[in-house]
Amino acid sequence: MALNIVVCVKNTPSSLSVELDPSGQPKTAGVLYAINPFDEYAVEEAVRIKEKNAGSTVTALALGPDADQTVLREAVSRGCDAGVLVTGTEVTGGDTLATSRVLAAAIRKLAAAQPVHLVLFGKSTNDSGAGSVGGQVAAWLDWPGVLSVKKIESIDEQAALLWRMMEDGIDKVKVGLPAAVCTVKEINEPRIPSLKGKMAAKKAVFTKWTASDLGLKPEDAGAPGSGARVARYTAPAKRGTGLRIAGGSAAQNAAQLVDTLIERKLI
């Protein structure tokens, strides 16, 4: 059973220690970028499904500037077959509403060429951390969307059986395909890129689409297509060092800790 899978990946800062410019926007000069760490789980899951189902394909899909082809190379080095970059000033700089609309349009275009059964996402990105693009892509496509998936128990061309991690336990969810699925860490352990994968990544040539290739009007994407924007970022106040309990015996320190917790009405 051949399944065609799309996995969405984002090029994000490798370090979360971000400096701000005077207007409250993150400085980008000198920042190293790599595949969003949560997307590694989605890529791995897609490649595992492909390996179990002969004739399947995995296409990595990214949205960003031309330089973000590097994230597609990383995806190919981990086993994806092909990559598509949606790029251009019209599509970048949007909020999750606009970004998900663009990704949905790209998935629709891919699905017009060959059926797409499943679109996989990481749980969120490590930069904005919204964790909503996967669910919003599902909504734009009018497909089912399942978040927080820790296991794909079974999948065929029609349906998948998923384990959804809820706060109080596990929902087993049967979902008709095509669908969008957002993974969580527990779903697998991502492999490191193989030598063969790295070679393939080096040689890979990626499809590039702009807003007009996707039939999107300027007001559909980027900032004009957004419903929200980050006006600025601020650094939260640093927590100071508090009370240090030291000096007594372990038993005395334990008693002092419990006294303090009771005094401060914490227990």
Place this chain on the structure above:
Amino acid sequence: MNPQGILVVALNQRGQASPATWELLGAGRALADAAKQPLFAVLPGGTAEQARELVERGADRVLWTAHPSLKEFNDEMHTQAVCAAAQQLSPARILLPGSVAGRSLACRLAVKLQAGLATDVSEFSPSGMVKRGAFGGNLTAEVEFKSPIQVMTVQAMAFPPAARQAGRAGEAAELAFAPAAARTEVISFSAEEAGEIDLGGAERIVSGGRGVGGPDGFKAVRDLAHALGAAVGASRAAVDSGWIPYRHQVGLTGRTVRPKLYVACGISGQIQHLAGMSNAANIVAINTDPECPMMQQATISVAADIFEFIPLVVAEIKKRKGVPVAA
């Protein structure tokens, strides 16, 4: 009609009201009062009696439906119900819980209503701007909306719960709901171990990290959690070592928590872990290394060996509670 008013989406968990709903009503009531607008609530998969409680906790008008398709969380069905309510009520702002269900639903609603979306909101400002954490909590993003309708999920424990005022005036009516079939079906649910407290809504959390040394070390962490009536958390190092399941993980890759008290045992405080818990009101750090980041930021820090120290703390707590301590 111009969108006006605040709509709280009250999501039941396995048929029971969730404390997160009371927090949404608390936050929603304050917003509604500030804007001199009504506070609405929609209760998909609930009862008339539960709807009445939403009124008593601050909602002016509640639409509820007990439709059987809404018994378990299904983003497609729940979206249809909330959209039906939104159509009748025409709210400007829709508040949902910051849970898996709340976020799933928010994603679909935002697209259906062409609304700007902010997830995990922890603060509202009078101007309509909201604040949320970004870059793993290293930064606070101030989000401005430009869409007429705005959808947001609200971080658990960020707002005080609305108190119940018996007999409070307000209207609760049944929502007319004739849903189209969904392609998603919840076929079974398996609960976590009985007695386990969920991290997201926990007032107190005791977490273990690399310093607990192994699964046996977690026994001490669990003992302390039990003595404090706390949920059990863990750092990535502890989860990746297989000492405790992933669902306990706090941090960038795991859960974000805001308890009143967070006790970090043998957790050095890497940035990824701090991302998930630095908004705790009080942090107690127990670690052998007094210079590690967690000890530097803790409200109370104790330089100690956790294997020796935790049992002493547990015994001390039992003593204060008057529980006989086993020799």
